[in-house]
Amino acid sequence: MRVLVVEDEPELSRVVRDGLVVAGFVVDEAADGVSGLHLAMHVEYDAIVLDLMVPLLDGRSLLRQLRQAKATPVLVLTARDAIGDKVRCLDDGADDYLTKPFLVAELQARVRALTRRGGGRAAPVVEFGDVRIDMSARTVHAGGRLVALTPKEYSLLELLAMRRGTLVTRSTIYEHLWNDADDTLSNVVDVYVSTLRLKLGRGLITTRRGHGYLIT
Numbered sequence: 001m002r003v004l005v006v007e008d009e010p011e012l013s014r015v016v017r018d019g020l021v022v023a024g025f026v027v028d029e030a031a032d033g034v035s036g037l038h039l040a041m042h043v044e045y046d047a048i049v050l051d052l053m054v055p056l057l058d059g060r061s062l063l064r065q066l067r068q069a070k071a072t073p074v075l076v077l078t079a080r081d082a083i084g085d086k087v088r089c090l091d092d093g094a095d096d097y098l099t100k101p102f103l104v105a106e107l108q109a110r111v112r113a114l115t116r117r118g119g120g121r122a123a124p125v126v127e128f129g130d131v132r133i134d135m136s137a138r139t140v141h142a143g144g145r146l147v148a149l150t151p152k153e154y155s156l157l158e159l160l161a162m163r164r165g166t167l168v169t170r171s172t173i174y175e176h177l178w179n180d181a182d183d184t185l186s187n188v189v190d191v192y193v194s195t196l197r198l199k200l201g202r203g204l205i206t207t208r209r210g211h212g213y214l215i216t
Helices: 010-022 033-042 059-067 083-092 104-118 151-162 170-177 188-200
Strands: 002-006 026-030 047-050 074-078 096-099 125-128 131-134 139-142 145-147 206-208 212-214
Touching (some): 002 010, 002 033, 002 170, 010 104, 026 033, 047 059, 047 104, 059 083, 074 083, 083 096, 139 188, 170 188, 170 212
Parallel strands (some): 047 074
Antiparallel strands (some): 131 139, 206 212
């Protein structure tokens, strides 16, 4: 899953980025509201972590403009803890609100919950036959046994699972699982799909040649 962090304090941005990367997310960063809005409008993010006090364009203005065009889940991350600030942000279209200082574990859990709800899968556990995916623990069982997956293998499986029954194109997979800094090969998605089939069975993921993949 790909997340945008809009935060102008370098050290805090690093803490948020590192915490989300450890949790398996691909992270892009923006240090001001203008560049943050541009990225949010042009990239299909699974969630956005947004500070209110960013330069050039404040967080509330960014949120209001974003909501005119997109429904990307947004977690507001701010030092403002007054009830009035929370109410205004939620009324502007925020999906969640976390005040500073915060625990990284709580940030990770909140972003996981947002990406699940954004994908239409509020429950943390989904099952496909004998395959069981726990999105909170980021674990996968098949036939009752724990299956070891790399972070990218898990992320691909989770993306397909959250869009169950829907064709997911290669371009969508690239956009959600890799950012512009990644040097990926043209057939990298096919390689990961083949590995998942070896570990979880060939019948789990269906290929639509020339289009993409889906779990039915």
